[in-house]
Amino acid sequence: MNPHSFLFQAMIYLAAAVIMVPLAKKTGLGSVLGYLLAGVLIGPFVLGFIGHEGEDLLHFAEFGVVMMLFIIGLELEPELLWKLRKPIIGLGGLQVLISSLLLAGTGWFFGMNWQSAIALGMILSLSSTAIILQTLTEKGLMKSAAGQSAFSVLLFQDIAVIPMLAILPLLATYAPVVSTGEAPVSTWVSVLPGWGHTLVTLGSVVSIIVGGRYIVKPIFRMVAATRLREVFTATALLLIVGIAVLMTQVGLSPALGTFLAGVVLANSEYRHELESDIEPFKGLLLGLFFLAVGASINFTLILQHPAMIIGLVVMLMIIKGLVLFLLGKIFKLAIGQNMIFAFALSQVGEFAFVLFSFASKEGVLPQDTVDTMVAVVAISMVLTPLLIMLNEKIFLPKLGTKETAEEKEPDAIDESNPVIIAGFGHFGSTIGRFLRAHDVHMTILELDSDRVELLRKMGFKVYYGDPSRYDLLHAAGAGKAKLIIIAIDDPGKRLEMIETIKKHFPDLRMLVRSSNRIDAYDQMNAGMLHVYRESLDTALRLGVDAMKFLGYRAYSAHRSARTFFKLDEYNLKKLASIREEEQYINAARELIEELEDTIKADRQNMNFSDDAGWDEEGLIKDATQGNLHPAKKT
Amino acid sequence: MAKILILFAHPALEKSRVHKRLIRPVKQLENVSLHDLYQVYPEMDIDIAYEQKLLLQHDIIIMQHPFYWYSAPAIIKQWQDLVLEHGWAYGSGGTALTDKKIMNAISCGGSKEVYNREGRNRYTITELLVPFEQTAHLCHLQYLPPFVVHGTHKLKDPDIELYAVQYEEMLIGLANDRITAAEWQQVSYMNDLNLIPKILQS
Structure with a gap:
């Protein structure tokens, strides 16, 4: 079989990813590092399955980044984007400016x-937008202060690429590399004068915004009406490719x-469908991109000057990291968040590959510098997930223990609390406030280091880290506590926690938050008795109010809701036991079937006892029939 | 042998001295079930079918509660309103409870002296309990005299101990059919019966 055939190559990439990524994930390295390692493995310097076409692949796979920004x-x-305008321009602008100047100064210093x-x-x-966002999302840190700041900076950098592309040709000092057989890239605007250029640029941005609002939405509505799922997917892809071309x-x-198109469509009713359609393409292309980065690392060059390359990487990352840390401090990031922020952004991104090849073509940078720097950039990218992990496993916990040691009250030494709450988000914090009001x-x-710091300041005993890990639970006193309240957001993590606790702390009573019925089934099948569906009570309270507005008496509506609640819990248990034998088909189908079962069960079981004790019918009948019993209500 | 059901109602048991002590031995007593209404129905959403089943399983029902406003805490009233259904407990066909016994076991702040014509409360406990007695009558139940703990605010711990022993002896006596109708018909409080101390019973 021709080793360069498309299918063969696809097989190699997929196999490498399928083997390495789960392995990396299992050992806690994260998927990005898994892809990168897989790339190194199949690259020209280890197994040699792919040669230098890795670089072409890189350009192709960069489209994954484009899709990621759409999502x-x-x-x-x-509105959120508008709220972020300060960090985007302030933090992002300063980062690009100061880092550029410092790094340029260093280059100048070296001759x-x-x-x-x-x-x-x-x-x-x-x-690197790709590495940072993928890694932070995987760790659930995107919503934290560090994640938001990182995102703002990355967004500014994406914008900054445009003026950079304009400035680079002005800095040419070498003879431009004339590529044979490659026609100069001609764009629609290259023939226009400066003002025309600006007009076209502005026009395209406006056309994306207006088009997104008034043209794309009706098109999606039309396509959705055909009920052909693959056409919808094709339309979504066409939209993204089309915008990229434009x-x-x-x-x-x-x-x-x-990205702009994504923001415009964020409020549309097709948002979730678009997201789930593009998501797998994005994931695969990004994976491919990381693979390509791994494969394109030039080990021959590194082996020739190992000290110089490693020195450059270290210097580069220290300079970038320090600038970020300083800016984080100025922008009032808490120390833990600032560490995550600085470590996450300290590498060089995928745009560098594009800009380097552009710069060498335009004669701005000599070819040997470009070759060296490409290796440096790739290594810095590989190091990032490692650094983030190191920070998480070594530096952040240290930060935590140091602070507890300072703040520990004398009487709190070795006193273990009767209750452990895992997750202090909007769900857990309500429980926590309620218990604290009773001096429990x-x-x-908690996984969010920002929240950890705040809670510590408020005098709570807080442990930072993954609550499904045995050592953390042990340190938090799971062996002595009476209850643990599992209130974290992630259903998968909750199940992991349940398994760990069942195994190591069988006497600890678990009270578990669950997102919905499906989630509750999983938890019940895992042996949980105390399962709390997060929306049930609220939805019923709303139902009670709805009945009140419809003219029902408040107390009747309230009693009805209680009956409904109890029967629903009963049905849940019943359906959970039936469900074990069911085959899982797919998520959407499952939800529909679930709803059907629930409604059927409502009809069968929800015979609202109409509180006959308050019923006058029998009494009236007795009275009219001349029955002489003195009745209590007559 | 008779099976006793204590319908217990105290909205703030953690603040109680008397009732907390009275119910302490109950769990160990044979043939006596304690049914803590506020604990089972914190939202007063009484499960009617379950309550009726419980009643059928027992012979003597004791409503144990503080004597709030010359009556019982709200959940006892809610229980009566919902559980004692027309056609089940009273009215045509309402004979489910026929010949079972029912009584109140109450605590009140005032002494026995203030519960009479000349006293502050103007009526005796027996008179004030008439709604319970009449409810029992309508439901074909025999109404026994109440067990009463008086002057709870001034009681010292040893006094409470004495009441608790008395209560326990009464429960054992009732469960073992040692208290005859002739005996209880002669007293106004169950406390007045010469309850035989436990040591002498065996």
Whole structure:
């Protein structure tokens, strides 16, 4: 079989990913590192399955980043973006400016001419959107202060690429590399004068916003009406590819364009469908991108000058990291969050590959510098997930123990609390406040380091980390506590916690939050007795109010809701036992079937006893029939 | 042998001295079930079918509660309203409880002296309990005299101990059919019966 055939290559990539990624995930390295390692493994320097076409692959796979930004845009509503304007411009702008200057200064110090030094500084100031967002999302840190700040900076960097592309040719000091057989890229705007260029650029941005609002939505509505799922997917892909082409033609970043389109569509009713349609493509392309980065690391070059390359990587990451840490401090990030922020953004991003090849073509940077720097950038990317993990496992816990040691009250020594709450988000914090109002002592397990710091300041006993880990539970006193309240957001994590506790602390009583019925079934099948569906009580309270507005008496509505609640819990238990034998088909289908079963059970069992004790019918009958019993209510 | 059901109602048991002590030995007593209404129905949503089943399983029902406003805490009233259904407990076909016995076991702040014509409360306990007695009558139940703990605010711990022993002896006596109708018909409080101390019973 021709080893260069498309199918063979696809097989190699997929096999490498399928083997390495779960392995990396299992050992706690995270998926990004798994892809990168898989890339190194199949690359020209280890197994040699793929040769230098890895670099072409890189350009192709960069489209994963474009899709990722579209999805991020979908999750970001315009108001949120407006709220982030300060960190985007302030934090992001300062990061790019200061890092560029410092890195350029370093280049100049090492004997580069100032033009090349500035070009290098600008390119190296960028960070990797793909690696950072993937890693932070995987760790559930996107919503934290560190995640939001990182996102703001990355967004600014994406925008900053555009002026950089414009400035780079002005810094040329070498003869441009004339590529044979490759026609100069011609765009629609290259023939226009400066003002025309600006007009076209502005016009495209406006057309994305207006088009997204008034053209794309009706098109999606039409396509959705055909009920052909693959056509909907095709339309979604067409939208993204189309925008990418348009943006490239007018000289803007495709990532920025699709991001904008995502934001415009964030409020549309197709948001979730778009997200779930694009998600697998994005995931695979990003994976491919990481694979390609891994495969394109030039080990020959590294082996020739190992000290220089490693020195460059270390210097680069220290400079970038310090700048970030300092800015984080100025922008009032708490120490734990600031560490995550600085470590996460300290590498150089995928745009560097594009800009480097552009810079060498335009004669801004000599080819040997570019080769070396590409290796440096790739290594810095590989190191990032490792650094984030190191920070999480070594530095952050230290930070935690140090603070507890300072704040520990004398009487709290070795006193273990009767209650442990895992997760102090909106659900857990309500429980916590309620218990605290009754002076119940509790220990909190929390994954958000910002929240950890706040809670410690308030005098809570808080442990930072993954609550499904045995050592953390042990340290939090799970062996002595009476109850543990599992209130974390992630249903999968909750099940993991249940398993760990069942295994190591069988006497600890668990009270578990569950998102919905399906989740509750899983927990019941895991042996949980105390399962609390988070929306049930609230939904019923609303139902009671609805009945009141319809003219029902408040007390009747309330009693009805109680009956409904009890029967629903009863049905839940009954259906949970039937369900064990069922085959899981797919999530959407399952939900529909579930709803059907529930409604059927409501009809069968919900015979609302109409409180006959308050019923006058029998009494009236007795009275009219001349029955002489003195009745209590007559 | 008779099976006793204590319908217990105290909305703030953690603050109680008398009732907390009275119910302490109950769990160990044979043939006596304690049914803590506020604990089972914190939202007063009484399960009617379950309550009726419980009643059928027992021979003597004791409503144990503080004597709030010359009556019982609200959940006892809610229980009566809902459980004693027309056609089940009274009215045509309402004979489910026929010949069972029922009584109140109450605590009140005032002494026995203030519960009479000349006293502050103007009526005797027996008179004030008439609604319970009449409810029993309508439901074909025999109404026994109440067990009463008087002057709870001034009671010292040893006094409470004495009442608790008395209560326990009464429960054992009732469960073992040692208290005859002729005996209880002669007293106004169950406390007045010469309850035989436990040591002498065997």
